[in-house]
Amino acid sequence: MTLGIGTLMGIFLSVALVNNLVLAGFLGICPFLGVSRKIDMAFGMGCDVTFVMTISGVVTWLIVHGILVPVGNALGDPEALFFLKYVAFIMVIASMVQLVEMYVRKFFPPLYTAFGVFLPLITTNCAILGACLLIDMKPEYQNLLNATVFAFGGGIGFMLAITLMAGVREHIRFSDVPKCLQGPAITLLVAGILALAFLGFAGIGS
Amino acid sequence: MADGKVSDFTQFREGVVDNNPVLVQLLGMCPALAVSNTLENAIVMGGAATFVVVMSNLVTSLLRHQIKPHVRILIFTLTISTFVTIADLFLRAHLFDVSRKLGPFVPLIIVNCMIISRAEVVAIRNGLKRSLADAFGIGVGFTLALSVVGVIREILGSGTLLNYPVTPAAFEPHLWIIMVLPPGAFLTLGVIIGIVNYVRQRDRKGGAA
Numbered sequence: 001m002t003l004g005i006g007t008l009m010g011i012f013l014s015v016a017l018v019n020n021l022v023l024a025g026f027l028g029i030c031p032f033l034g035v036s037r038k039i040d041m042a043f044g045m046g047c048d049v050t051f052v053m054t055i056s057g058v059v060t061w062l063i064v065h066g067i068l069v070p071v072g073n074a075l076g077d078p079e080a081l082f083f084l085k086y087v088a089f090i091m092v093i094a095s096m097v098q099l100v101e102m103y104v105r106k107f108f109p110p111l112y113t114a115f116g117v118f119l120p121l122i123t124t125n126c127a128i129l130g131a132c133l134l135i136d137m138k139p140e141y142q143n144l145l146n147a148t149v150f151a152f153g154g155g156i157g158f159m160l161a162i163t164l165m166a167g168v169r170e171h172i173r174f175s176d177v178p179k180c181l182q183g184p185a186i187t188l189l190v191a192g193i194l195a196l197a198f199l200g201f202a203g204i205g206s
Numbered sequence: 207m208a209d210g211k212v213s214d215f216t217q218f219r220e221g222v223v224d225n226n227p228v229l230v231q232l233l234g235m236c237p238a239l240a241v242s243n244t245l246e247n248a249i250v251m252g253g254a255a256t257f258v259v260v261m262s263n264l265v266t267s268l269l270r271h272q273i274k275p276h277v278r279i280l281i282f283t284l285t286i287s288t289f290v291t292i293a294d295l296f297l298r299a300h301l302f303d304v305s306r307k308l309g310p311f312v313p314l315i316i317v318n319c320m321i322i323s324r325a326e327v328v329a330i331r332n333g334l335k336r337s338l339a340d341a342f343g344i345g346v347g348f349t350l351a352l353s354v355v356g357v358i359r360e361i362l363g364s365g366t367l368l369n370y371p372v373t374p375a376a377f378e379p380h381l382w383i384i385m386v387l388p389p390g391a392f393l394t395l396g397v398i399i400g401i402v403n404y405v406r407q408r409d410r411k412g413g414a415a
Contacts, residue, residue: 030319087291130310133313188392
């Protein structure tokens with residue numbers, strides 16, 4: 001296993017652009033549609049997600065490789081405890097979100113009021129759990145550094161997608177959208193075009 | 207909706223039509239986009255989600271007098287992740303190919319807001335019968351919505367339906383490859399939601415006149 005900077009850059013670019021979690025992996029669609037009305041909110045949400053995703057990615061990796069596998073080994077089968085994985089993952093993410101919420105409330109009160117209900121909703125943001133599951137599923141992320149870069153890149157990719165979307169939506173507000181397409185429908189169509197644009201990244205880093 | 211006069215069947219139909227989780231409430235969008243590239247995936251995913259929402263509503267409804275309000279979300283999440291683990295292990299044992307294609311989206315049912323919202327809105331304050339009726343409605347509605355997207359994407363994108371070729375030979379699916387790729391999912395669902403909105407707005411106008 002090489003640990004060159006090139007490998008890490010490859011992982012980062014791959015998850016942030018080519019296999020963008022939102023536009024190619026369909027993870028985190030709910031906040032992508034819900035919180036992408038204004039650029040500053042979208043950007044703040046993206047920062048939160050990046051932060052929570054990186055920490056959760058690392059912690060869930062540590063739980064799998066530091067607790068579940070060794071204890072399983074002691075029981076005679078490394079996969080003996082894997083049925084606990086999902087329950088453990090969701091608990092880690094829920095507590096991480098709680099942590100970030102307290103932090104933001106203390107140090108960035110305006111941001112906290114702006115988010116309203118969305119911050120606790122990061123718990124049910126499938127991008128976070130999805131990133132943890134992807135790290136767990138792919139053999140190439142079996143070392144901690146790769147897993148960390150993957151989680152961080154995934155968060156940056158989410159931030160990129162949601163901020164781009166917010167930029168487009170700020171302009172759509174001034175255009176004459178047919179009544180039945182207003183709201184989520186036009187957002188999905190725009191997302192489709194964005195996803196089409198992101199297809200252009202295919203091939204980079206592979 | 208919580209009105210005691212509403213029959214259980216109405217509650218069921220509400221989940222399928224008026225309150226369809228994907229097309230009207232816009233919940234559970236991630237799987238609706240991700241695993242709707244073939245009808246087979248859509249049906250298996252819908253079945254797994256239906257199982258989870260039914261079991262989670264069942265348990266929540268039975269425990270509704272014991273659950274303290276401030277820990278309810280935790281209990282919901284733990285209940286749901288338990289049943290998702292069961293569904294995941296079952297799929298891996300009996301439908302391995304489909305389960306591999308669905309990838310992380312079976313475990314991701316845990317964070318599907320559709321399921322937790324049913325526990326929160328219906329199961330925690332209603333009896334067993336009503337909660338089950340609601341869960342089946344939501345499950346069937348979810349499966350139907352996924353299947354509609356799945357049928358469109360599979361026919362246009364691969365020229366097949368449930369892996370049988372259905373389009374005339376002159377139709378060249380590789381020109382429509384975009385439908386099985388991610389953008390096709392966004393575009394298809396966007397258009398479907400647009401149509402649903404159009405019909406609903408027309409109905410509402412008709413009702414008011």
